[in-house]
Amino acid sequence: MKRTRRQSAKAVPKAHSAAETTETNNDDVSERIRTTLGTAIGEGALKPGTKILEDAIAEHFGVSRTVVRGALGVLESDHLLERKKNRGTFVAEPGIEEARALFESRRKLEHVILELVMNRAEAEQLDALEKLADEEEHIHHHGDEKSKTVLSGKFHIVLAELGGNAVMTEMLSKIVARLSLVMALYEEEKQDDCGADHHRLIVTALKAKDLMKAQQLMDHHLADIEGRVRLTEGQGDRHTFMAVLENFS
Amino acid sequence: MKRTRRQSAKAVPKAHSAAETTETNNDDVSERIRTTLGTAIGEGALKPGTKILEDAIAEHFGVSRTVVRGALGVLESDHLLERKKNRGTFVAEPGIEEARALFESRRKLEHVILELVMNRAEAEQLDALEKLADEEEHIHHHGDEKSKTVLSGKFHIVLAELGGNAVMTEMLSKIVARLSLVMALYEEEKQDDCGADHHRLIVTALKAKDLMKAQQLMDHHLADIEGRVRLTEGQGDRHTFMAVLENFS
DNA sequence: GCATTATTATTTCCATGAGAATATTCCTGC
DNA sequence: GCAGGAATATTCTCATGGAAATAATAATGC
Numbered sequence: 001m002k003r004t005r006r007q008s009a010k011a012v013p014k015a016h017s018a019a020e021t022t023e024t025n026n027d028d029v030s031e032r033i034r035t036t037l038g039t040a041i042g043e044g045a046l047k048p049g050t051k052i053l054e055d056a057i058a059e060h061f062g063v064s065r066t067v068v069r070g071a072l073g074v075l076e077s078d079h080l081l082e083r084k085k086n087r088g089t090f091v092a093e094p095g096i097e098e099a100r101a102l103f104e105s106r107r108k109l110e111h112v113i114l115e116l117v118m119n120r121a122e123a124e125q126l127d128a129l130e131k132l133a134d135e136e137e138h139i140h141h142h143g144d145e146k147s148k149t150v151l152s153g154k155f156h157i158v159l160a161e162l163g164g165n166a167v168m169t170e171m172l173s174k175i176v177a178r179l180s181l182v183m184a185l186y187e188e189e190k191q192d193d194c195g196a197d198h199h200r201l202i203v204t205a206l207k208a209k210d211l212m213k214a215q216q217l218m219d220h221h222l223a224d225i226e227g228r229v230r231l232t233e234g235q236g237d238r239h240t241f242m243a244v245l246e247n248f249s
Numbered sequence: 250m251k252r253t254r255r256q257s258a259k260a261v262p263k264a265h266s267a268a269e270t271t272e273t274n275n276d277d278v279s280e281r282i283r284t285t286l287g288t289a290i291g292e293g294a295l296k297p298g299t300k301i302l303e304d305a306i307a308e309h310f311g312v313s314r315t316v317v318r319g320a321l322g323v324l325e326s327d328h329l330l331e332r333k334k335n336r337g338t339f340v341a342e343p344g345i346e347e348a349r350a351l352f353e354s355r356r357k358l359e360h361v362i363l364e365l366v367m368n369r370a371e372a373e374q375l376d377a378l379e380k381l382a383d384e385e386e387h388i389h390h391h392g393d394e395k396s397k398t399v400l401s402g403k404f405h406i407v408l409a410e411l412g413g414n415a416v417m418t419e420m421l422s423k424i425v426a427r428l429s430l431v432m433a434l435y436e437e438e439k440q441d442d443c444g445a446d447h448h449r450l451i452v453t454a455l456k457a458k459d460l461m462k463a464q465q466l467m468d469h470h471l472a473d474i475e476g477r478v479r480l481t482e483g484q485g486d487r488h489t490f491m492a493v494l495e496n497f498s
Numbered sequence: 499g500c501a502t503t504a505t506t507a508t509t510t511c512c513a514t515g516a517g518a519a520t521a522t523t524c525c526t527g528c
Numbered sequence: 529g530c531a532g533g534a535a536t537a538t539t540c541t542c543a544t545g546g547a548a549a550t551a552a553t554a555a556t557g558c
Contacts, residue, residue, distance in 0.1 A: 027334060027511090030322075055539075064513045066315065069541085070322045073279075077323040085276060086519045086540060101416040104365075108417075112357040167350040168357075171420050276541090304509075313543040318511085335510055335549045505554070511547085523536070528529105 029063050033071035041080055041091060042180050043150050048093040052081065079178055092181055096231040099182040103226050106175050110156070110218050113172065114202075116163030118211050125162050126207050132158055133199040140196045153180070155199045186229040198224070278312050282320040290329055290340060291429050292399050297342040301330065328427055341430055345480040348431040352475050355424050359405070359467050362421065363451075365412030367460045374411050375456050381407055382448040389445045402429070404448045435478040447473070 037057075040046045058068045072089050075081040082092045094102070121129075136151045153176055160169040198221040205214035286306075289295045307317045321338050324330045328347075332338045343351070370378075385400045402425055409418040447470040454463035 027332075053539080065540090066512060066514090070319055073319045074323045074326040077326065083276075083540095088520090088540065098415070101414045104414055105416040105420070108361045112361075116353075165350045165353055166347070167354040167424065171354070175416065302509080314510090315542060315544090332510095337510065337550095499558100501556105501558090503554105503556075505552100507552070508550085510549075513544105513546090515542105515544090517541085517543100519538105519540075521536105521538070523534105525534075526532090528531090 029061055030067050030071045033057060033061055033068060034075060037071070037075055038078075038080065038177060042153060042177050043146055044180060044184050046091050048091050048181050048185050050091045052089040052091065054089065078174055080181070092178075093185060094178060094182050096186075098178075099186065099229070099231055102175055102179050102182060103222070106172070106179060107219065107222055109168065109172050109175065110222065111215050113160050113163045113165075113168055114206070114214050114218060115211060116165055116168065117159060117206060118209065118214070120164045121162040121206070123207075126203060129155075129158060129162060130200065130203045130207070133203050136199060137196060149180075152199075159202075183225075183229065186231060188228060188230055278310055279316050279320045282306060282310055282317060283324060286320070286324060287327075287329065287426060291402060291426050292395055293429060293433050295340050297340050297430050297434050299340045301338045301340065303338070327423055329430070341427075342434060343427060343431050345435075347427075348435065348478070348480055351424055351428050351431060352471070355421070355428060356468065356471055358417065358421050358424065359471065360464050362409050362412045362414075362417055363455070363463050363467060364460060365414055365417065366408060366455060367458065367463070369413045370411040370455070372456070375452060378404075378407060378411060379449065379452045379456070382452050385448060386445060398429075401448075408451075432474075432478065435480060437477060437479055 037046070037052075052072065054065050054068045054072065058065045061068070072081060072083070076083050076089070079094070079098075080092055081089050083089045132151075132155055136148075136155060139147055139151055156176060157169065157173055160172045163169065198217065202214055202217045202221065205217055286295070286301075301321065303314050303317045303321065307314045310317070321330060321332070325332050325338065328343070329341055330338050331341045381400075381404055385397075385404060388396055388400055405425060406418065406422055409421045412418065447466065451463055451466045451470065454466055
């Protein structure tokens with residue numbers, strides 16, 4: 001038996017039988033696949049180098065491999081996945097040079113965003129942001145590892161949205177996503193206790209209309225994150241088989 | 250006759266006959282389609298709203314519609330194309346809010362890039378950049394409309410590359426591409442004579458290590474571009490049938 | 499003559515099968 | 529037992545056909 005593909009579970013059997021209840025516009029599925037994989041990567045559930053089985057995804061979402069393939073294509077163009085010819089698709093493993101560029105870009109972008117927020121955000125919007133920071137701090141004490149990183153990333157996105165520039169927001173989102181891969185690869189110790197209230201401090205600086213202070217706090221916050229990382233060659237693939245061998249030889 | 254598709258001209262007839270000279274790795278084709286359409290849009294050959302026939306592209310590149318479809322997908326995610334369900338894909342028509350965001354993002358990015366270039370670029374690299382600006386100025390006097398805009402865009406990309414941050418360069422490239430759509434939609438008068446030597450002035454400021462001056466010149470240059478545009482609603486679709494009608498009623 | 503409906507044609511959209519390349523297992527000889 | 533290789537299985541890759549939807553054209557009624 002040459003081709004034994006698992007039967008599509010929730011896929012419509014064959015015909016688009018006229019009375020389709022859900023009326024699943026299949027283009028939404030492509031979007032859903034992208035966001036699903038994107039957030040999975042973002043919160044570290046999918047580690048760098050993990051192989052992506054397009055058949056499995058196709059089955060899970062009840063669509064053909066064609067649409068999965070399309071979704072993977074744009075994820076690749078976002079540098080979240082890498083496709084090796086005839087080998088398959090893998091979660092990307094950014095190199096140290098790319099990591100450096102990403103950190104730098106993020107620093108600059110966040111600076112600009114703070115400037116925009118300072119000029120545009122209403123007081124009530126800042127209140128909402130502050131509430132998010134508080135919630136985050138609350139979660140922090142309850143040590144839920146996953147929701148911690150998720151919330152932490154969300155703060156920066158919401159902050160960017162307050163800047164009122166969708167292009168900026170999108171750029172930052174993509175950089176943050178890629179940086180989560182960098183952290184997964186190069187992070188050394190997970191000392192997430194430090195910097196728990198960074199976000200809240202930034203908000204108060206914003207409310208005080210002190211741009212310099214806010215940017216300075218942001219710099220400190222980001223430096224804190226970058227400090228958990230050692231960007232030296234051979235560190236990135238310490239999880240790979242060869243690298244592990246070298247540690248024991 | 251239900252399905253009359255034009256015969257693929259340069260496509261290999263059927264089998265990947267063992268002795269394929271070119272050994273056309275078909276993934277390169279997808280890349281080629283993207284860059285082709287991308288530059289076509291960038292230099293205004295493809296105007297906003299133009300319909301993209303995937304059959305025609307498939308035939309032209311000698312591949313199936315599937316790979317064309319993939320390429321169009323990532324172009325869509327880059328906001329250069331828009332896909333309307335069951336209607337087709339069209340060259341994107343950015344709205345005025347998007348245009349505003351793009352202009353602003355570009356200003357900020359170019360500022361950052363100048364900073365990076367100031368810190369990193371070697372003298373000889375600046376020489377190369379200056380040569381590019383000179384060439385551009387030379388072309389300018391010979392009024393070749395197309396190569397003028399192409400060269401003009403290229404300057405900013407090369408400048409970004411001198412910044413030594415690939416992420417920044419990519420972001421700027423995408424913004425510039427989208428802005429060419431904005432210009433095509435909203436540009437009023439084509440007074441490209443003014444600002445002919447802007448680029449060269451920026452380079453000299455860079456060589457003089459005068460960051461403030463360089464940024465100021467860049468601001469002026471970009472303001473010049475933005476000045477050619479009137480971002481008011483109803484201006485964007487002045488080419489559409491309904492808008493034309495309104496002008497005569 | 500014009501609006502409205504019916505018919506035809508194009509084109510998008512997706513599932514599927516076949517081919518090619520890679521990974522894995524099994525087998526044989528030593 | 530194990531190295532090397534053949535056979536097998538898995539997975540990617542892409543072209544193709546058919547169904548659905550929209551656009552275009554023809555036809556009909558008034």
